Amino acid sequence: MAVQKYGEQTVMALNGDEAVAWAVKQSNVDVVAAYPITPQTIIVERISEFVHNGEVDMEFIRVESEHSALSASWGASLAGARAFTATAANGLALMWEILYIVSSTRVPLVMAVVNRALSAPINIHNDHSDTMGARDSGWIQLYSEDAQEAYDNTIMAFKIAEEAMLPVMVTLDGFTISHTLQNVSVLPDEVVSNFVGERKIPRIKIPTIYGEKEVPFMLNPKYPITFGPLDLYDYYFEHKVQQNEAMKATPPIIEKVHKEYGEISGRSYEPVHMIPYKTEDADVVIIGLSSTMSVVRKVVDQLREEGKKVGAIRLRVFRPFPAEMLRKELSNFSTVGVLDRCISFGAEGGPLFLEIRSALYSSPSKPATVNYIYGLGGRELPPKLIAKAFNEILEVRAEPGTPIVKYLGVRE
């Protein structure tokens, strides 16, 4: 692809939902299947308007449940279409069965998930319990910090998914991103369209009655292929290992796509998997995901003015988990605070904390780790609580082997 230099970007006023919908509009998507009521968001509402107004050449399928939304998107993708769907919270929970089927059949589907708390009790606000629960389902997970990044991640997701032949979840925080109107720089339609291109379908060799024939790896009545048939103890295990290898091979693809996207947009989010902030001379850092981290950076600035050597790291890619990169990045700090907007019942901390501690176990200088579980069901995390956490981890000189798990912002 010829590299187009960025220039003509339009600054629009969009909320996170609209930013994702705009990205989908520009990305040559063929099929969107969605279930249109709560906990669904404005994403598919805007997309259905684009379809209704004839602004896109896209099939919009209204289905009867989230389970069907993902099933229909999966089927469309198997038939060679570029497909997209969106969901949130309990909607994602209802998709559970199909999440694994999508990833295991190597379908390059893109799904936006607006991060919302799971019932019960009913709560429509932001936390990460929905997508964290889906962390083992074989989807690449990109976490967005704001509406701009949700737009950028959605465009990049199509390219990452199709090159990796794996599905990608683009997440954005419920309300804090999804319902917040902000400045979003939008690329011209043709620039995005050229960037994502048409979906390229790999070709495989199949036996036919006329001998071996090379056909596209998709559902095609002329050359029937079965996806996901019975596969017992003979080959299932090998297929799962292959799937895992495919996932582990994605970081270079993710980085390459970011670099290419940077060339057309000026936004490459380097170093891609995680973005450090004022960590060079920091004694302690706080690491976390999504929109909270911009406020954490503000608190870092405030504490730096007080002479405290603190830093922040925002993780953007949770799956595949960049363990080796994190080990390198985190080994030099005395203490690492980990923010989890999710609770893992009965575990020794939140999901991000558990994986970071696991990664650090094989680091020569094991930093102490402190887990802060925060913001469940949309509970606010004001700057003063973030400062409190920083001040705590500056004091903490826990034995590296001892996990400390705390709640931040809960009534005691």
Added chain:
Amino acid sequence: MPLIEIRWHGRGGQGVWSGSAVLAYSAIKAGKYAQSFPQFGPERLGGPVTAYNRIDDKPIVDRGPIYEPDIVIVIDPSLLKPRYASSILSGLKSGGYLLVNSDKDPAEVRRDLNAPENISVWSVDATSIALEEIGRASPNTTMLGVLLAATNLLPTEYLEQGILWRWPGSVGEKNINALKRAMKEARVDPAKEVVKV
């Protein structure tokens, strides 16, 4: 311009969120960075609702509710009662602005709410203006006129663009008329020590 934070108070159905969205859109069109978001909850017709704006010349890192606003806009007169005063005035900065929809004199509003002396109180009968100009009691754009009268936050033309973005055509034009009337009719009871935003 430093970061300006605005909190809107009203009731569901009065266009609190639309008003803050129009303001953010206008600020973005004027080349600034802006956010607009509602107090996150299911909207209920008639229930008290809150929305927020942040506007700055540089990218905004803050997220979530505004605890110490520079400006508070109250678009529902029924909230101008002592029992709501603490939530309306909560965190309002010294030198800040309280902009209310009321047919009362701003000094009277200040007395009713026992509002501090270090803020400017502006009032306009936004409901009457909205009814006369737009034909319905949607005082959000009218209150944006009070905002322009009280501060130099944005040139009027950008608010006009914002209103037409939200309500294209004649409805938008009527809202612009309401905004312009409020700019003229807004009355102020200045702070003891006025700090211009």
